Each structure stands twice: as structure tokens, then as C-alpha cells.
Amino acid sequence: MRSLPSPARNPYWRFLVTGFRGQSAYPLATLAGLIANATFGLLKGGIMGAAVESSGGELAGYTAGTMAAFVWLGQGMLGSVNMWGGSDLQTRIKSGDVAVEFLRPVSVQAAHILTDVGKGLFALLPRGLPSVLIGVLIGGMALPPGAAAYALGLLSLLIGVAVSHATMYAVATSGFWLVETRGISVLYVAVAGLFAGLFTPIYLFPDWLLTVALLTPFPAMMQLPIDVLSGQVTGVAAWQHLGMQLGWLAVALVVGHLTTRAGRRRLEVQGG
Template identity: 90%
Template sequence: MRSLPSPARNPYWRFLVAGFRGQSAYPLAMLAGLVANATFGLLKGGIMGAAVESAGGELAGYSAATMAAFVWLGQGMLGSVNLWGGSDLQTRIKSGDVAVDFLRPVSVQAAHVLTDVGEGLFALLPRGLPSVLIGVVVAGMALPPSAGAYALGLLSLLIGIAVSHATMYAVATTGFWLVESRGISVFYMAVSGFFAGLFTPIYLFPDWLLTVALLTPFPSMMQLPIDVLSGQVTGAAAWQHVGVQTLWLAAVLGVGHLTTRAGRRRLEVQGG
């Protein structure tokens, strides 16, 4: 009887593990990131907490505890989601090294996205979990109400990480036409953070701006996972959040697949 292949032999599993292990090679960078997360978390928490207090103890459906959860869960996710632009694919397209990637018997898109997701998953350990612990101890942040909510929150978090890196991959493929795509990355950084809920909950936006935000994949990267993880939404509403995230993940992966195929036909090796 033929045995099933081991996951360790699957090349795509190895890309995920390689990203995880590669990020573990920079412990001081992780420590510096945690210090930055804690510092800005305290500043942001003070500002947002004051806003809730000035509004009479509730602001756009947020209490002091749920606003603290928004702040500290967001800080914990910063090392895992790509809201900053920049991708290894951009460099490889500019140098022409991506031509070598296309010669390999694996999907270029899957290789890059899985490697980036692996890096994001590792960052949850030295940056994400300690940031959340700080929020629990210092700010009394809200937590999911049940074990099932924890499990769904974790699923939402994983999808959010995948959406962010798959979206950045699609953005990076513009390099097949532009060659130098750093300007696009800077624009992505400005827009993604704003609409993802990096600075403030998107529910504080005016109605028209909230509608615009919800028509983008960015809330699925941070705001929606935070809603589920903090217990801000539960039951059917939480499942709806996860469903929206899943649809956006499929959409950005589809766009990345199409732009990769088109870019491969247009590819020019630029030297390097």
C-alpha cells in the first residue's frame, strides 16, 4: 500500500517553514519591535482611552475595555501583517532574478506569499503575544468570551495575515510593468494602514469613508480580526467577518495569479 506523502516533503510547506525559521534569525530586531509596540501602544492607548472617556464611556460601540483590546491587539499584529509595503518580489523583478523563479517547478506566487506568511506567523511569538499580555495587565483589555470565540479569532487572525501578504504580492507584481515600484509601495503603505484600522477603528469614520474602507481588502487585514479576537462581534456577526475575509483572500490571490501570468509574458531582465 502506497504511503501518503509527508507534509515536510511538500515544497509549499517548506516555503512556509523557511519563512518562519528565517524570521527567527533576528531576535534583536524582534525585541526592538516589541519595545516599539509597547511604547506606541501606551501612547495610543492613552489617547483612545481619553476619547472614550470624553464620550461618556462609550464611543462608536467601544467601551474602555474593547478600545484597549483594539489598541493592543493591533500593536500585536504589526509584525505579522504587511501594512508597510515592500516585498522581496519587487527586488527580484527589478534585478531580473525573478526569471530564475519562473524556471522552478513551483508557483512563484505561492512561494513568495507562503514565505511571507511564515515570517508573519513567527512574529506573533516574540511581538504579538507579549503585546497582548501587556494590554491585559496594563490596560484591562477585553478578551473573547468563550473557547469557541478564541478559536474563531485565531482563524480570523491567520486569514488576516494571509490577506495582507497576498495583497502586497499583487501590488509588487506591478513591477513587471513599472520596474521601479517603490512609489506604489509608499502609496500602499499610506492607504492600507488608514483603511485597515491601524490608527483608529474604521467605525469612527464618516459613513461615506467607512463605505469606501469596506470596499477594500484592508479591513480584513486588521480591523476584522481585532473585532473577532476582542469579542467586539460574536456569533453570526463574527462568522460574517471571517466570511468577508475569506472572500477577500480569494480575490487578492486571484488578482495576483492573473498579474503573475501577464507579467511573465512581459518580463524583461533588467540586469543586476
């Protein structure tokens, strides 16, 4: 009787583990990231807390405690989601090294996304959890109302990390057609940060801008996971958030798959 293959032998599992282990090789960078998270969390928490207080104790459905939860959960996610427009794929396309990857019997898209997701999962431990702990201890952060919020919130968080890296992969494939992709990366950083809820909850936007934001994948990376994990949305609304995230993940993966296929043909036509 043939035994089932071990997960450790699965190449895609190994890509995930490689990303996780690779990120753990930079403890000083991780510590610097945590200090930055805490510093900006305190500044952002003070500003957003003052905004809630000046609005009579509630702002767009946020109280002081739930706004603090938004701030500190967001700070905890910064090391795990890709809001900064960087991808190893961009460098490998520009150098031509991606041609070697196309010769391997694995999916280039899956290899890059899983490696980046592994890096993001590691960042949750030394950066994410301590940031949230700071928010609980000194930031006045409100805790979720029950165990269901933690379970759904963790699932939503994992999907958000995947959406961010799958979307960035799709953006990085523009390098198959563009000589220089730094402009695309800068635009990505600006739009992603605004619409993901990096600066303020997107529910503070005017109605027209909120509608625009919800038509992009960016809220699925940060705002929606924070909503679920903080208990800001529960029950059916929480499941709707997860459904929206899964929808955007599917879109990002399909777009990345199609652009990778087209980019491979382009390399072959050019003799790569």
C-alpha cells in the first residue's frame, strides 16, 4: 500500500517554509520593525483617539476602544501584508533570471506568492503579536467580544496576507512589458495604503471615495481583517467580509496566472 506523501516533500509547502525561515534570519531588522510599529502606533493612536473624542465619543461607528483596536491591529499587520510595492519577481524579471524559473517543474506564481506569504506569517510572531499586546496594555484597545471573532479574525487575517502578496505578484508581472516598474510600485504604495485602511478607517471616507475603495482589492488586505478580528463586524457581516476577501484572492490569482502565461510567451518570442 502506497503511503501518503509527506507535506515536507511537497515543493510548495517548502516554498512557504523557506519564506518563513528566511525572514527569521534578520532579527535586528525585525526588532527595528517592531520599534517602528510601536512608535507610529502611539502617534496614530493619539491622533485617532483625539478625533473620536472631539466627535463626542463616537466616529463613524468607532468608539475610543474600537478605534484603538483598529490602530494596533493595523500596526500588527504591517510586517505581514505587502503595502510597500516590493517583490523579488520585479528584480528577477529585469535581470532575466525569471527565465530559469520557467524551466522548473513548479508554478512560478505559486513559488513567489507562497515564499512571500511565509515571510508574512513569520512577521506575525515577533512584530504582530507584540504590537497588539502594546495596544492592549497601554493603547486602550477594546478586545473582541467572543471566541468566534478570534477564529474568524485569524482566518480573515491569513486571507488578507495572501491577497496582498497575490496582488503584488500580479502588479510585478508588468515588468514583462515595462523596462522600469518603479513608477508602478510607487503608485501601488500610494493607492494601497489609502484604500487598505493604513492611515484611517475607510469608513471615514466620503461615500463616493468609499465606493471606489470597495471596488479595489486593497480593503481585503487590512480593513476587512481588522473589522472581523476586532469584532467590529460579527455574524453574517463577518462571513460577508470573508467572502469578499476570497473573491479578491481569486481575482488576483487569475490575473497573475494570465499575465505570467503572457509574460512567458513574450520571453520566448524575444529569445529568453
